[in-house]
Amino acid sequence: MKMSNTQQRRVILEELRKLDTHPTADELYDLVRQRLPQISLGTVYRNLELLSATSQILKLQLTGTQKRFDGNTALHYHRRCPCCGRVSDLKGEEMAEVERVLNELLRKTGCRSYTLELCGVCPACRKQQSSSRENPENINNPKSHQENKNDGIERQ
Amino acid sequence: MKMSNTQQRRVILEELRKLDTHPTADELYDLVRQRLPQISLGTVYRNLELLSATSQILKLQLTGTQKRFDGNTALHYHRRCPCCGRVSDLKGEEMAEVERVLNELLRKTGCRSYTLELCGVCPACRKQQSSSRENPENINNPKSHQENKNDGIERQ
DNA sequence: CCAAAATTGATAATGATTATTAATTCTAAT
DNA sequence: ATTAGAATTAATAATCATTATCAATTTTGG
Numbered sequence: 001m002k003m004s005n006t007q008q009r010r011v012i013l014e015e016l017r018k019l020d021t022h023p024t025a026d027e028l029y030d031l032v033r034q035r036l037p038q039i040s041l042g043t044v045y046r047n048l049e050l051l052s053a054t055s056q057i058l059k060l061q062l063t064g065t066q067k068r069f070d071g072n073t074a075l076h077y078h079r080r081c082p083c084c085g086r087v088s089d090l091k092g093e094e095m096a097e098v099e100r101v102l103n104e105l106l107r108k109t110g111c112r113s114y115t116l117e118l119c120g121v122c123p124a125c126r127k128q129q130s131s132s133r134e135n136p137e138n139i140n141n142p143k144s145h146q147e148n149k150n151d152g153i154e155r156q
Numbered sequence: 157m158k159m160s161n162t163q164q165r166r167v168i169l170e171e172l173r174k175l176d177t178h179p180t181a182d183e184l185y186d187l188v189r190q191r192l193p194q195i196s197l198g199t200v201y202r203n204l205e206l207l208s209a210t211s212q213i214l215k216l217q218l219t220g221t222q223k224r225f226d227g228n229t230a231l232h233y234h235r236r237c238p239c240c241g242r243v244s245d246l247k248g249e250e251m252a253e254v255e256r257v258l259n260e261l262l263r264k265t266g267c268r269s270y271t272l273e274l275c276g277v278c279p280a281c282r283k284q285q286s287s288s289r290e291n292p293e294n295i296n297n298p299k300s301h302q303e304n305k306n307d308g309i310e311r312q
Numbered sequence: 313c314c315a316a317a318a319t320t321g322a323t324a325a326t327g328a329t330t331a332t333t334a335a336t337t338c339t340a341a342t
Numbered sequence: 343a344t345t346a347g348a349a350t351t352a353a354t355a356a357t358c359a360t361t362a363t364c365a366a367t368t369t370t371g372g
Binding site for chain 2: 339
Binding site: 313314315316317318319320321322323324325326327328329330331332333334335336337338339340341342 | 343344345346347348349350351352353354355356357358359360361362363364365366367368369370371372
C-alpha cells in the first residue's frame with residue numbers, strides 16, 4: 001500500500017501546516033473546503049489518520065471531546081487557555097523547562113513517555129486581562145479571538 | 157436543586173470507591189447492575205456527572221475514547237501501561253516526585269494546572285516480563301489480567 | 313496507454329454520551 | 343405518618359465524533 005499523492009491530501013497537509021491553532025478535523029475541513037469545495041469530511045478524517053500514522057503530522061489527545069491535529073511534528077508542548085479555550089504552544093524558555101523537568105520525571109519513575117496538557121492563561125488573554133483592571137474577574141469572551149461554534153470552553 | 161440520596165447513587169458511589177481501576181461508565185454499569193439489575197446506563201452516566209460536579213469523584217480525561225472515573229479524590233497520578241492498557245496509580249516515592257517536579261513546572265511557566273498521563277509498564281506487567289526472559293519482546297496478553305471487551309490497548 | 317492499486321465522495325454504521333419524558337421516589341413541612 | 347413539590351429514574355431517542363462501506367474515479371508504475 002504505497003501512499004499516492006492526491007490533491008486532497010496535499011491541500012489538507014498544506015492548510016494544516018499554515019496553522020498553529022491545532023484544529024479539529026471539522027475546523028480543518030472548513031478551511032480545505034474553500035479550496036476543494038467537493039471534498040468530504042470522511043476524506044479529511046482518513047487523510048489525517050494516514051498522515052499521523054506516517055508521522056507527517058501529530059494527532060493530539062487533549063482534553064475536550066474532539067481530537068486535534070498539529071502540523072508541527074517537532075517536540076513541543078501545549079497549553080489550553082481556561083479563558084478562551086484555545087490551545088497554544090509553549091515557547092522558548094518555557095518549552096525547554098518542560099522538557100528538562102519531564103525528562104527528569106521519566107528517569108525517576110521509569111516511565112517511557114507522557115501526555116501533558118498544561119492549563120494556563122494564554123498571551124492573548126493575559127494582555128486583555130491586564131488592560132481591563134476594572135473587571136478582573138470577568139472571563140474574556142471566547143468569540144473575541146476564537147471562531148468556535150460552541151462557547152470555546154470545551155468541557156472535559 | 158438539592159441532591160437527594162437515592163439507592164442508585166449510593167450504590168454507584170460505593171462500587172466506584174471499591175475500585176482502584178479507574179473504570180469507564182459502562183464497566184461500572186456492569187458492576188452496579190449486579191446489585192441493581194434494573195438500573196439503566198443513563199442513570200450511571202447522570203450520577204457520575206453529578207458526583208464529579210460536586211467533587212465526590214474525579215472524571216479523568218485520559219487517552220483513549222472513553223472517560224474514566226476515580227473514587228479517590230486525593231491528589232495522585234495515573235500511568236497507562238502500554239502492555240495491558242490498564243490505568244494504575246503512581247505510588248509513594250514516584251507520586252511525591254511527580255508532585256514536586258510538576259509544581260516546579262507550574263511555577264516556572266505561570267500555568268495554573270495540568271493534565272498528565274504517564275505511559276510506562278505497570279508492576280504486574282513488569283513482573284510477567286522479567287519472569288519470561290526467553291521471549292522478552294512479547295507483549296503481555298491484555299486478557300491475562302484485564303477483562304476488557306476490546307484488546308485492552310486503547311488507541312488514541 | 314493500461315491494468316492494478318489507491319483513493320475519493322457519499323452515505324451508512326458505530327460508539328460514547330447527552331437529552332427527553334412520563335412515571336416513580338425522596339424530601340421536608342405539616 | 344401524609345402529602346405536595348422537587349428530584350430522580352428507566353426507557354428510549356437524539357446527538358456528536360469518528361469509522362466503515364462501496365461503487366466510481368484517480369493515481370501509479372510498467
